[in-house]
Amino acid sequence: MDLIPVAGPWITQKEIDYVADAVAQAWYENANVYHDRFEKAFVSHTGMKYAVSLPSCTSALHLSLAALGIGPGDEVIVPDVTWIATAAPITYVGATTVFADVDRRTWCLSAESLERCITPRTRAVIPVDLYGGLPDMDAIVALARRRNIAVIEDAAQAAGGLYKGRPAGSLGDVGVFSFHGSKTLTTGEGGMLVTDDQALYERARTLGNHGRLPGSKMFWNGEVAYKYKMSSMQAALGLAQLERLEELIARKRETFAWYREELDGVAGVTLNAEAEGTRNVYWMVTVILDATLGIEKEPLMANLKERGIASRPFFYPLSSLPAYAGQAEAERARQRNRVSYALSPWGVNLPSALSLTREQVRRVCDVLKEILSAQGR
Numbered sequence: 001m002d003l004i005p006v007a008g009p010w011i012t013q014k015e016i017d018y019v020a021d022a023v024a025q026a027w028y029e030n031a032n033v034y035h036d037r038f039e040k041a042f043v044s045h046t047g048m049k050y051a052v053s054l055p056s057c058t059s060a061l062h063l064s065l066a067a068l069g070i071g072p073g074d075e076v077i078v079p080d081v082t083w084i085a086t087a088a089p090i091t092y093v094g095a096t097t098v099f100a101d102v103d104r105r106t107w108c109l110s111a112e113s114l115e116r117c118i119t120p121r122t123r124a125v126i127p128v129d130l131y132g133g134l135p136d137m138d139a140i141v142a143l144a145r146r147r148n149i150a151v152i153e154d155a156a157q158a159a160g161g162l163y164k165g166r167p168a169g170s171l172g173d174v175g176v177f178s179f180h181g182s183k184t185l186t187t188g189e190g191g192m193l194v195t196d197d198q199a200l201y202e203r204a205r206t207l208g209n210h211g212r213l214p215g216s217k218m219f220w221n222g223e224v225a226y227k228y229k230m231s232s233m234q235a236a237l238g239l240a241q242l243e244r245l246e247e248l249i250a251r252k253r254e255t256f257a258w259y260r261e262e263l264d265g266v267a268g269v270t271l272n273a274e275a276e277g278t279r280n281v282y283w284m285v286t287v288i289l290d291a292t293l294g295i296e297k298e299p300l301m302a303n304l305k306e307r308g309i310a311s312r313p314f315f316y317p318l319s320s321l322p323a324y325a326g327q328a329e330a331e332r333a334r335q336r337n338r339v340s341y342a343l344s345p346w347g348v349n350l351p352s353a354l355s356l357t358r359e360q361v362r363r364v365c366d367v368l369k370e371i372l373s374a375q376g377r
């Protein structure tokens with residue numbers, strides 16, 4: 001039996017044509033043509049002044065922290081519920097990760113919890129647009145400004161999202177995106193950093209280019225740094241996808257509406273929220289079951305898989321992972337982050353691939369309803 005996939009792209013002839021052109025033409029003096037076009041298109045999409053295309057969002061986060069000069073002795077705050085890529089680069093630069101709690105409704109960083117986590121050592125916060133939804137960025141940015149903390153918006157999952165009419169990724173000092181194969185806008189693997197800050201942009205470019213200063217003589221490196229660059233073929237694919245972003249998001253929102261319709265009135269089921277004034281791009285349609293039903297995510301996923309349906313667990317709180325075992329900040333988070341720990345055991349990402357049909361969504365919901373009613377008996 002074929003699994004109904006959990007994630008996957010929507011590729012058309014446009015993407016194939018752009019990539020074929022890049023393979024054939026983007027060499028010699030044209031080697032960077034698609035990078036330039038993709039970056040310019042991202043500048044115009046986000047309204048930020050500068051964009052740097054990169055091999056991943058993880059590298060974009062790493063360069064953001066490094067360009068801000070964050071290092072040992074500094075603290076950086078992340079929401080406890082996110083993919084580890086949000087936090088791992090904090091360790092790369094030698095700083096300390098602090099895990100704040102999330103909001104019960106949006107599942108994104110809670111401004112109140114953020115405030116409680118700030119210390120004189122805090123240098124940055126990385127709010128995450130989780131599953132395509134947006135946190136209360138006005139409150140987060142206002143707090144960060146008052147306390148002189150940089151805001152790196154992790155929009156890995158939210159290209160095309162809107163907050164009060166402003167694009168996801170443009171809401172902080174730096175925004176970062178992922179174009180991993182599971183993402184709505186994909187380049188297979190890839191990422192982007194956007195910012196309005198010229199100094200930060202130039203520093204990120206230099207750090208991602210083996211420490212070469214623009215205009216310096218050839219092979220004359222100013223420092224030991226990193227090599228972070230995507231290929232022309234990836235940039236071409238990303239450009240085609242960005243030109244189709246509204247269409248991709250319309251499909252995601254339609255898929256979510258199908259789920260909402262099928263699960264309407266089913267007791268004990270909560271789907272992604274769309275906070276007022278935001279456009280959720282529903283990267284992953286996610287269901288949280290009431291704890292009183294007693295159906296934990298792992299057996300639920302196993303049950304779905306047996307019936308031909310792929311799914312993913314709602315992120316485990318980072319502070320619960322073996323990766324952070326023994327760290328004092330993780331121990332504090334385990335005691336403090338009530339919402340993260342209350343939501344995570346009961347959450348599952350349902351199939352959200354761009355190829356999904358109405359029929360497949362109906363099948364997923366029928367199976368889910370069967371599981372729920374069997375549990376209720």
Ligand SMILES: Cc1ncc(COP(=O)(O)O)c(C=O)c1O
Pocket residue numbers: 055056057058059082083085086128154156157177178179180189190191
């Ligand atoms: C919230 C978040 N941040 C960062 C990343 C890292 O992206 P990449 O895989 O492109 O490095 C991901 C990837 O899924 C993510 O979901």
